Structure formats: structure tokens, C-alpha cells
Amino acid sequence: MKVMEGAEAIADAVRAAGPKVVSAYPITPQTHIVEALSQAVADGRLDAEFITVESEHSAASVVLGAAATGVRTFTATSSQGLLYMAEVVLNIAGMRLPVVMTVANRALSSPLSIWNDHQDSMTLRDSGWIQLFAQTAQEAHDLHLVAYRIAEDPRVLLPVMVCVDGFVLTHAFEPVEPVSDEAVSRYLPPLSLPFVLDPARPATFGAYADPTVYTEARFAIEAAQRRSAQVLSQALGEFAALTGREYSPDFDRYRLDDADVVMVAMGTAAQTAQVAVDEMRDEGVAAGLVAIRRFRPFPAAELVAALGNASRIVVFDRSVSLGSGGIVAGELRSALYGRLLPQIVGVVAGLGGRDVSVETLTQAFRAERDGWIDLRPDLEEIAP
Amino acid sequence: MSASEHLIQPGHRACAGCGLLVGARLAADTSDGKIAVVNATGCLEVTTTAYPQSAWRVPWIHSVFGNAAAVATGVRAGLRVQGKDVPVVAQAGDGGTADIGLQALSGMLERRDDVLFVCYDNEGYMNTGVQRSGLTPFDAATTTTPVGEWSFGNPLPKKDLVSIVLAHSPAYVATATIAYHKDLERKMQRALATKGPRYLHILVPCPLGWKFEPRSTIGVSRLAVMSNLFPLAEWRDGVLGRVKGPAVPVSVDEYLKAQGRFSHLFRDERGVDARATIQNMADETARRFGIRAYGDVVGVESPAGHAGAASSNG
Numbered sequence: 184m185k186v187m188e189g190a191e192a193i194a195d196a197v198r199a200a201g202p203k204v205v206s207a208y209p210i211t212p213q214t215h216i217v218e219a220l221s222q223a224v225a226d227g228r229l230d231a232e233f234i235t236v237e238s239e240h241s242a243a244s245v246v247l248g249a250a251a252t253g254v255r256t257f258t259a260t261s262s263q264g265l266l267y268m269a270e271v272v273l274n275i276a277g278m279r280l281p282v283v284m285t286v287a288n289r290a291l292s293s294p295l296s297i298w299n300d301h302q303d304s305m306t307l308r309d310s311g312w313i314q315l316f317a318q319t320a321q322e323a324h325d326l327h328l329v330a331y332r333i334a335e336d337p338r339v340l341l342p343v344m345v346c347v348d349g350f351v352l353t354h355a356f357e358p359v360e361p362v363s364d365e366a367v368s369r370y371l372p373p374l375s376l377p378f379v380l381d382p383a384r385p386a387t388f389g390a391y392a393d394p395t396v397y398t399e400a401r402f403a404i405e406a407a408q409r410r411s412a413q414v415l416s417q418a419l420g421e422f423a424a425l426t427g428r429e430y431s432p433d434f435d436r437y438r439l440d441d442a443d444v445v446m447v448a449m450g451t452a453a454q455t456a457q458v459a460v461d462e463m464r465d466e467g468v469a470a471g472l473v474a475i476r477r478f479r480p481f482p483a484a485e486l487v488a489a490l491g492n493a494s495r496i497v498v499f500d501r502s503v504s505l506g507s508g509g510i511v512a513g514e515l516r517s518a519l520y521g522r523l524l525p526q527i528v529g530v531v532a533g534l535g536g537r538d539v540s541v542e543t544l545t546q547a548f549r550a551e552r553d554g555w556i557d558l559r560p561d562l563e564e565i566a567p
Numbered sequence: 568m569s570a571s572e573h574l575i576q577p578g579h580r581a582c583a584g585c586g587l588l589v590g591a592r593l594a595a596d597t598s599d600g601k602i603a604v605v606n607a608t609g610c611l612e613v614t615t616t617a618y619p620q621s622a623w624r625v626p627w628i629h630s631v632f633g634n635a636a637a638v639a640t641g642v643r644a645g646l647r648v649q650g651k652d653v654p655v656v657a658q659a660g661d662g663g664t665a666d667i668g669l670q671a672l673s674g675m676l677e678r679r680d681d682v683l684f685v686c687y688d689n690e691g692y693m694n695t696g697v698q699r700s701g702l703t704p705f706d707a708a709t710t711t712t713p714v715g716e717w718s719f720g721n722p723l724p725k726k727d728l729v730s731i732v733l734a735h736s737p738a739y740v741a742t743a744t745i746a747y748h749k750d751l752e753r754k755m756q757r758a759l760a761t762k763g764p765r766y767l768h769i770l771v772p773c774p775l776g777w778k779f780e781p782r783s784t785i786g787v788s789r790l791a792v793m794s795n796l797f798p799l800a801e802w803r804d805g806v807l808g809r810v811k812g813p814a815v816p817v818s819v820d821e822y823l824k825a826q827g828r829f830s831h832l833f834r835d836e837r838g839v840d841a842r843a844t845i846q847n848m849a850d851e852t853a854r855r856f857g858i859r860a861y862g863d864v865v866g867v868e869s870p871a872g873h874a875g876a877a878s879s880n881g
């Protein structure tokens with residue numbers, strides 16, 4: 184057990200996974216991750232091509248090109264950087280390349296903010312990437328290893344975004360038990376892809392598709408997304424056998440069995456939400472928590488099964504589909520529609536680094552209707 | 568070479584007379600197939616890779632419009648760490664090179680990545696329906712620089728992309744066009760044999776966008792060189808080496824009137840001045856490369872009577 188910064192814990196897992204090509208472009212609060220990896224390369228602890236590029240667009244492009252040749256790759260980004268690489272992000276998924284990327288979650292402009300919320304990765308939720316959200320530095324470390332495992336599984340072959348709260352996780356120091364290099368090498372077999380760019384066996388990647396085949400190609404991604412849930416479950420099972428650390432493949436269930444009022448949260452706030460649940464319980468409310476780990480593919484069936492007893496669900500969103508409401512709330516409503524009939528309240532809070540305290544979350548528990556719960560009560564939108 | 572041996576197979580979907588496909592096939596065949604190709608979005612991609620078919624007999628990858636150079640960096644790195652010493656060729660049209668792809672190209676050249684970047688310059692966004700790009704020449708009519716009562720085609724001169732590339736001190740730079748295919752093949756061979764960042768700029772006339780008959784593609788390419796608007800030059804480590812230009816240059820009029828995109832230059836008085844300006848550009852280029860300018864050729868009148876004056880300005 185070591186006390187490590189979140190970014191360092193992530194970089195250590197990536198180093199142990201042994202990517203052959205790493206591309207790096209700085210953006211806060213991701214920077215400590217690629218800095219640590221560049222140091223690992225400089226010290227000879229990681230044998231990789233470390234490529235400093237001129238933009239996130241190129242950072243994504245470099246790992247795309249390298250992955251297509253059949254090697255393990257890594258890059259990390261945040262916020263505007265993720266948006267800047269967006270078109271390549273979609274192409275990586277479309278070309279079924281098993282890239283693993285950390286997204287240090289950060290708010291989007293405008294106004295400019297360097298602080299945490301989930302708007303960046305949520306904006307790319309439809310890109311075809313598997314999305315996993317970590318709650319702690321330990322989990323962030325572990326999920327990166329699991330991410331390579333599922334991305335590279337022949338039943339999946341999809342990129343994975345490991346989403347970690349910027350600053351709150353990336354820059355916080357926590358005790359972490361790193362997986363040993365020897366255990367990692369047992370857990371992660373060498374990458375072997377069915378098709379690679381190789382003059383010995385020429386193949387065309389990223390072809391042009393007319394209307395007779397485009398749908399089929401997109402559906403193949405959808406099918407792989409669905410398959411990945413099962414693969415993730417197996418990969419986490421083996422990870423538990425290796426390390427003793429167990430993670431559920433969809434979401435954590437906290438005091439859920441007899442819960443009447445359930446909060447749904449993602450990322451580091453889920454840890455705070457446990458305390459809020461306990462406080463609500465002390466007040467006599469049968470509160471519980473669902474802490475989503477796997478946002479893509481969305482665990483709809485699992486949520487239906489787990490939320491059967493709840494009469495009221497409060498979804499805490501750290502991102503918003505402007506003009507429509509909290510994103511997870513919307514997804515949950517469509518997942519439950521016609522199957523369960525709880526009252527669902529969507530609350531948006533913690534945007535742009537606004538503190539998410541136990542009080543914020545108990546306030547959310549008490550919210551009666553959808554809304555932005557931590558707006559200052561003395562401020563109102565003034566119509567032009 | 569029989570048709571079945573070409574590395575870009577027949578049966579692609581390009582327009583009849585497409586100079587781009589001629590250039591790309593010449594370039595690919597020169598490599599003997601021992602390359603990996605990274606392609607930007609554009610005519611070359613959509614005409615040769617319509618799934619489930621592919622005209623390419625070499626490893627080929629397309630990602631998006633502006634990132635061919637960066638993907639090539641990744642491909643090169645991926646192949647190198649596996650001990651596969653295969654030249655990587657990134658290729659794009661003028662839009663994917665000089666406009667949207669310029670940042671990635673600059674990054675690749677700056678890092679001194681071992682990649683050959685080939686620009687197939689057809690002087691416009693042809694795949695989307697002939698719009699102006701940074702490499703569209705002065706006064707050319709395109710769908711976004713149309714000719715009208717108040718406009719006279721593209722008001723901006725063609726971006727000097729080769730100078731921008733040269734400012735990065737690449738290992739090898741050359742210009743070529745399909746009319747001089749031996750020259751093109753030789754430059755492609757040299758580029759492939761060189762290590763480090765390399766750049767080949769190939770002028771590839773587009774019958775659709777330049778508005779000429781498909782049978783004239785090679786003739787129009789030749790006139791670009793003969794009129795000094797497109798000298799064939801080569802730089803090694805930034806030093807200008809061999810330049811090929813016409814022994815007896817032709818006036819730019821010969822080149823311009825062969826293409827419908829310049830037809831407005833021959834309609835009325837306004838065209839006379841415009842052609843003189845273009846002749847000056849050609850003469851300037853000739854001087855820069857140390858080849859004969861049209862106005863210098865004894866006994867040849869400059870078309871608008873301005874070329875001589877331009878020489879004395881030089």
C-alpha cells in the first residue's frame with residue numbers, strides 16, 4: 184500500500200500494461216498522467232514510443248494509427264481536448280481499435296473552467312467507446328488494467344474511456360495498492376488483433392461505406408457494446424481472483440435492498456453519497472445508493488432489476504443536456520419506462536467544480552422536482 | 568506493367584481523366600508495394616475504397632480529413648516498435664494538406680517523423696463540388712469564388728505551401744506532375760529512399776473542377792510546367808537542387824485558355840490585366856528557380872505586353 188496521487192496511480196497502471204505507443208498533449212487536469220508516463224519512459228521503466236504532438240486531434244490520431252498496426256496504445260485528455268479530438272474519437276470506435284484513454288473529467292467552455300464535472304465525456308457518450316467511471320484512485324488504477332482487457336477482447340474490440348474526476352481524483356492523494364507487474368502480465372495477454380496494417384497482408388482500414396453497408400457497420404459496434412458487458416463481468420471476476428478486489432460490472436449497490444428512496448450517482452461523488460445515505464437513514468428515510476461504474480454500455484436491465492423496490496429515485500447529474508435536463512436522469516427514465524413506475528427526480532449539481540458535499544447530496548435527496556439544486560437562491564435567470 | 572499488377576487496381580470510381588488517380592497510381596507503383604499508406608478524406612479515398620471493395624494492394628488506412636500526417640506518425644511508430652521497417656506514406660489533397668491538415672503536417676515535420684507526405688494538388692475541394700482551397704490559383708472560378716458582375720474568381724494567390732514545408736527543414740522536398748511521369752517516379756523513389764520527414768507535391772489536374780476534356784489531363788499538366796506556373800524542383804536538406812523548366816516557355820495564356828475555370832479571363836478587357844498579373848507571377852517564379860521566363864525569350868511577345876515590365880521590376 185502506497186499513498187499516491189490519483190494521476191500517478193493511473194500512470195502506474197498504464198505503465199504496467201506496457202503500451203508501445205503513447206501520445207501526449209497537455210491539458211489540465213490530465214497532465215500529471217502523461218508527465219508520469221514520460222518520466223517512466225525516460226527512466227527506462229516503460230519501453231514505449233512517447234510522442235509529443237501539436238494538438239489533441241493529433242494525440243488521438245497517433246494512437247489510432249499505432250493501434251491499427253497492432254500495438255497497445257495510450258493517451259489521456261480532458262474537457263476541450265476531448266471535444267477537439269472528437270471526430271477522431273468516433274473513428275477509433277468505428278475502426279474497432281482497442282485504444283484506452285483516460286478522461287480526467289472537466290467542465291466545458293464557456294465560461295472557461297478547469298474544474299470537474301462530467302460534461303466532457305458525457306458529450307461523447309454516443310461515440311461507441313465503452314465508458315467506465317472510477318470513484319477512487321485505487322479503482323482508477325484497477326479499471327485501467329481491466330479497460331485494456333475488455334478493449335482487446337476479440338468479442339469486443341472497442342476503445343475504452345476511463346473517466347476520472349478532474350482534481351478531485353487526479354490530484355488527490357490516497358492509499359493505493361498497485362497491482363504488481365507480474366500480476367499484470369498474467370492478467371493482460373499480449374495484444375493480438377485479427378487485422379492489422381502490415382505489408383505482408385495488406386488490408387484497407389476506414390473504408391468508405393455507401394448506404395448498403397453503413398448501418399451494418401454501426402450495428403456491429405452496437406452489438407459489440409452489448410457483448411462487452413458480459414466480457415467486463417468476466418474480466419472483473421478474474422481481476423478479483425488476482426487481487427482480491429471486487430468490483431461490480433455495472434454499478435455499486437449501497438444499502439439498496441430495503442431502500443425506498445434511491446440516489447443514482449457516478450464518479451467520486453458516489454463516495455460522498457454513501458455518507459449522505461447514512462445521514463438520511465439516521466433521519467429515518469430508507470435511503471440507498473446506486474453508483475454507476477459502467478455508463479456505456481448503459482446497464483438498463485440491471486437497473487430495472489435493482490430498483491424494483493424504490494418508490495422514488497433521485498438522479499444526481501454532474502452534466503446536463505441543455506434544454507432537456509440531467510443526462511443520467513434522462514437515460515434512467517428511458518431504461519425504466521414501462522417497466523417500473525417510481526417517481527424520478529433529476530437534480531443537476533456540482534458543475535464546473537462546485538463542491539459536492541454531503542449536504543449537497545442530502546439536499547438532492549430532498550428535492551421534490553427536477554432542477555439545479557445548488558443555484559444560489561438569490562440569483563435568478565433574467566430574461567433579456 | 569499489366570493492369571492487374573498496379574497497386575491501385577482498375578475499377579475505382581474516379582471521374583474519367585482524373586489526374587489524381589494517375590498520380591497516386593504512379594506513386595504507389597514506384598514503391599513496389601512495400602509501403603503503408605495513410606489517406607486523408609477526399610476524392611482518392613471515396614473513389615478507391617468503397618466497402619466491401621478496395622482498389623489498394625498495399626496496407627491502407629483512412630481516418631478523417633485533417634489528420635493524415637498524425638495518423639502516419641502513429642502508424643510509423645507502431646510498425647517501428649514491431650521491427651517492421653516499412654516506409655509510411657501519408658497522402659492528402661490540397662485541402663487535407665494546406666488547409667485543414669496543415670497543423671498536423673507541421674507537427675509531423677517538426678518532430679522529424681520518418682514519414683513521406685504526398686500532396687495531390689488539384690487546386691480545390693473537388694470531392695465536395697469544386698470549392699476554393701488555399702491552393703486554388705489566383706482568379707480561378709470555383710463554386711465558392713464564382714465569377715459575377717462584382718467578382719472575378721478567386722481573389723487570393725495560391726498559398727506557397729512548399730515554402731511553408733521548407734521552413735521545417737525536411738529531409739527531402741520535391742514538386743512533380745503527372746505529365747512528366749519519369750521525373751515523378753524518380754522523385755518518389757528518392758523520397759522513399761530518404762529517411763526522416765519528406766514531402767512530395769504533385770500537381771494533378773482535375774477535369775471536373777478545372778473544366779477540360781478528360782483526354783487533356785496530361786496536356787494541361789504539361790502546360791503548367793511549360794508556362795512556368797509549376798516548376799519541377801527538388802530540395803535535399805533544404806537546398807534547392809535540380810529544377811526542370813521549359814527550354815522555351817509558353818505564355819500563361821496557353822495554360823489558362825485550356826481550362827474552363829479561367830474562361831472569364833478571355834471574355835473582355837478586365838481579363839487582359841488579370842492575365843498580365845498571372846504572367847508576372849509565372850515570370851517571378853521562373854526567376855526564383857533560375858529558369859527562363861516567357862518575357863526573356865527572344866522574339867516572343869508577352870501576351871498582354873506586361874511581362875517585360877515585370878522582368879525589370881524583378
Ligand code: SF4
Binds near residue numbers: 776
Ligand atoms: S472530381 Fe476531380 S479529383 Fe475528384 S475524382 Fe473527379 S477528376 Fe478526380
